[in-house]
Amino acid sequence: MSSPVLDRPRPAHRAADLLAAYLPGSFYFSSPRGSLLADGVHSFVRAAGRRSHARAAAEALDAAAGVLAEPVVAGAIGFRPGAASSLVVPAVVRRAGAPEAPLPGAAPTAAGPATWTVTPRPAPDAYADGVRRALELIGGGDLDKVVLARCLRLTADAPVPVPALLAGLVRADPATHAFAVDVTAPGDPATRTLVGASPELLVARRGDRVVANPLAGSRPRAGDRAVDRERVAELTASEKDRDEHAHVAAQVAEVLGRFCGELHVPAEPEVVGTPTMWHLSSRITGRLADPADPGSSSLALAEALHPTPAVCGVPTARARDTIAALEPEDRGYYAGLVGWTGLGGDGEWVVTIRSAEVCDRTVRLFAGAGIVAGSDPEAELAETTAKFATMLRALGVRDAAAAEGAA
Numbered sequence: 469m470s471s472p473v474l475d476r477p478r479p480a481h482r483a484a485d486l487l488a489a490y491l492p493g494s495f496y497f498s499s500p501r502g503s504l505l506a507d508g509v510h511s512f513v514r515a516a517g518r519r520s521h522a523r524a525a526a527e528a529l530d531a532a533a534g535v536l537a538e539p540v541v542a543g544a545i546g547f548r549p550g551a552a553s554s555l556v557v558p559a560v561v562r563r564a565g566a567p568e569a570p571l572p573g574a575a576p577t578a579a580g581p582a583t584w585t586v587t588p589r590p591a592p593d594a595y596a597d598g599v600r601r602a603l604e605l606i607g608g609g610d611l612d613k614v615v616l617a618r619c620l621r622l623t624a625d626a627p628v629p630v631p632a633l634l635a636g637l638v639r640a641d642p643a644t645h646a647f648a649v650d651v652t653a654p655g656d657p658a659t660r661t662l663v664g665a666s667p668e669l670l671v672a673r674r675g676d677r678v679v680a681n682p683l684a685g686s687r688p689r690a691g692d693r694a695v696d697r698e699r700v701a702e703l704t705a706s707e708k709d710r711d712e713h714a715h716v717a718a719q720v721a722e723v724l725g726r727f728c729g730e731l732h733v734p735a736e737p738e739v740v741g742t743p744t745m746w747h748l749s750s751r752i753t754g755r756l757a758d759p760a761d762p763g764s765s766s767l768a769l770a771e772a773l774h775p776t777p778a779v780c781g782v783p784t785a786r787a788r789d790t791i792a793a794l795e796p797e798d799r800g801y802y803a804g805l806v807g808w809t810g811l812g813g814d815g816e817w818v819v820t821i822r823s824a825e826v827c828d829r830t831v832r833l834f835a836g837a838g839i840v841a842g843s844d845p846e847a848e849l850a851e852t853t854a855k856f857a858t859m860l861r862a863l864g865v866r867d868a869a870a871a872e873g874a875a
């Protein structure tokens with residue numbers, strides 16, 4: 469007679485051990501669904517020509533299947549079509565459960581160097597001008613929604629310790645999707661790492677079950693209970709934010725509907741919180757019509773969903789052109805996707821937001837806000853400032869708004 473205890477698979481590692489074992493060059497990803505640490509490169513995965521990343525990943529996984537026990541493809545894909553990607557089949561993969569909440573009283577430690585220079589691109593006023601221009605396009609009927617982002621370039625007085633930065637992000641919010649990916653490009657003077665804590669699940673797949681959790685419509689978290697209660701009530705009631713959110717939920721549901729035999733889309737968004745923000749959220753769940761189809765892998769679903777109107781806009785092509793015309797800094801990996809996919813198609817991909825590219829002493833980070841009819845340029849600017857706080861706090865950059873203003 470078999471024992472139910474012995475039959476149950478048990479993680480071989482603790483989540484905290486995987487986080488502690490992370491070194492630049494590794495791939496780290498953790499979420500409420502579990503943690504994954506991958507090292508070494510068995511093979512590189514490149515989507516040349518018109519081949520999708522999902523096709524290239526499926527071929528690489530098939531080739532690795534005879535060699536590796538449980539191959540995965542892990543990495544990140546940039547925002548633009550044809551943007552840089554960094555997908556590999558790692559040589560070694562370790563898995564564990566979800567990160568645990570830190571013990572109460574555990575002191576938060578900032579990762580960072582002491583002194584920073586901060587250069588905004590564009591300058592905050594120019595960002596607000598860009599929002600005004602986007603509102604003109606929306607008013608002219610060319611566009612329903614566009615997400616405009618701005619960038620901060622930071623330079624520290626010492627190299628940024630990426631493992632401490634990653635650990636700080638997980639400690640600040642163990643329920644986040646935390647990641648660190650080697651995205652070193654030719655010509656980089658040192659390892660370049662994409663690191664972040666995304667609240668936004670693009671898609672996760674397990675067996676025939678899929679879940680996506682688009683977010684859009686935001687308020688900064690105040691840190692004061694009464695004020696936050698008001699902000700949540702205001703966000704829930706805001707027509708402008710509900711409109712911004714509806715665009716995203718509708719598109720995600722439409723795309724997943726092509727793959728699913730069953731799909732559940734909540735009638736109303738709910739409000740979810742991160743340590744820095746409140747967001748309208750829709751948890752969309754479904755069952756795949758044909759889970760054995762390689763075209764339904766988690767990466768294929770993620771590529772079909774990308775870019776959602778949470779980071780691009782409606783209609784997609786117009787919004788993409790508007791972003792290219794109005795944002796002075798190429799997004800790189802920001803607003804792309806990061807995650808992993810396995811041999812049977814299971815996996816998890818998140819939207820690359822609340823993230824930074826770190827290379828030696830330099831950091832490049834972005835934050836964006838959804839613009840729809842009725843958006844206020846100054847409020848959208850303030851929203852991007854609030855979104856920067858996730859990374860700036862973890863980096864130990866104090867009073868970034870002042871640092872930005874002084875730049």
Ligand SMILES: C=C(O[C@@H]1C=C(C(=O)O)C=C[C@H]1O)C(=O)O
Nearest residue numbers: 683684685686778821835836838
């Ligand atoms: C674009 C970002 O966030 C996205 C945009 C949101 C919004 O416009 O309300 C909310 C969550 C994210 O989907 C970002 O954090 O940079």
